[in-house]
Amino acid sequence: MSEPKSPQVTCPPLVERTPRQIVEELDRFIIGQDKAKRAVAVALRNRYRRECLPEDLRDEVVPKNILMIGPTGVGKTEIARRLARLANAPFLKVEATKYTEVGYVGRDVESMIRELTEISVRMVELERFEGVREQARERALERLVDLLKPRPREAAPMVNPLQLLFSGAAGQAPAATPSPSETADLEEERVELRRRIREGELDDVPVEIEVEEGLPSEIQIFSAMGMEEMGVNFQDLLGGLLPKRKKARRLPLSEARRILALEEARKLVDSDEVKREAVARVERRGILFLDELDKIAGREKGSGPDVSREGVQRDILPIVEGSTVATKHGPVRTDHILFIAAGAFHISKPSDLIPELQGRFPIRVELDPLGEEDFRRILIEPENSLIRQYQALLATEEVTVEFSEDGLDELARVAQAVNQQTENIGARRLHTILERVLEDISFDAPERPGSALTVDRAYIQTQLQDVLQDQNLSRFIL
Ligand SMILES: Nc1ncnc2c1ncn2[C@@H]1O[C@H](COP(=O)(O)OP(=O)(O)OP(=O)(O)O)[C@@H](O)[C@H]1O
């Protein structure tokens, strides 16, 4: 086998989940939808399998993109969100509707690859930071000690005249050389300070440090996943051009140490290597989740808001087919990025997409509409189930809420009935119904600490009485 030209992405068998494990993981949060879960699990695993192939064969294996089709509120976006946590690969979920045709005001489709690359950089950076963590924390500690108990300036043999002019106080003539005993005292104090910082005794003491403005932190990797909600990333636009501005900030010492450690970690890792690895990772393992694809389906050549739909599809096409996108971290080839698209497709059909794009999503999985039995399970089974959320929220007011078996039956039944009578919005119906059922208790809770309530069929019926009798009213309220 020839030497690989680009950096080797290792094949870590232990951290990679098998398809079965991925499905199990998704099962913790999503009820049913087994076909969709299996499809994404296989696709995810295939990325990893491809990694293990020799280079020449690897290039031949193109990802089989997936199109998830299903009515609204049945778990498409939820699967994507959960997958993001498991993917152990650069993963970005974007809404197809957020993009506009090149030349129109809005975001161009290439920005999704730039965002994905950004996420990859953060991922690799965090891994590398982990490697130098201890060292960086030590350096940060030293900087704090220097700040709080500075050594007198070393008798400066040659003071740079500019420094004298501009650095204000620091430019004052060096103080008289301290006596040896003074030096010893200071060193002792420094040792003591170091110890106290280490043991966390000074964590809350405010200190003032110079912070690089817009220094990315660990938080960004999480917010990056929700980046679609943000507009253009100005930092991206300007970051490379403007020199980093420093700003003095007063922070608790523990926080200051964390920030300084991050700065030090940055200096310790090789940023070029990070970029190379990050780009390689996006190219080989990146996953792009294109939500709401149905909303840009349509080939009508009308005027008005539809004018750019086909245009957006035409712009997306080369990215899905494989092209090179210029990013801040270097060119990124998109050939092997996995695309998972989703959409309700109840007004438009997959066949309304331009043919080339249809062909790029060969795996079609349909999600099932949800029924009464599913609703009952969705209420209680997922680890983050709605019922648990409400229970936890009310528990903060010391109010205990229990749901009886017939109460759960009733909630599921009502959800199903309202979905049938008005519009089928899937599991989202549970949110509106539960909110209504718990409205009074949510309002009264602060005045009733220590109380307990059992939500049973009778209680639900009383709470929903007015709305259920009047279909028009339920259209608005449930
Ligand atoms: N199968 C399911 N299991 C558990 N929860 C579900 C399921 N389906 C939907 N939900 C819940 O219902 C809500 C809406 O689901 P989701 O956002 O995934 O809908 P969607 O399929 O993406 O719909 P749309 O086509 O309107 O985007 C979420 O809060 C989700 O947790």
Ligand SMILES: [Mg+2]
């Ligand atoms: Mg959705």
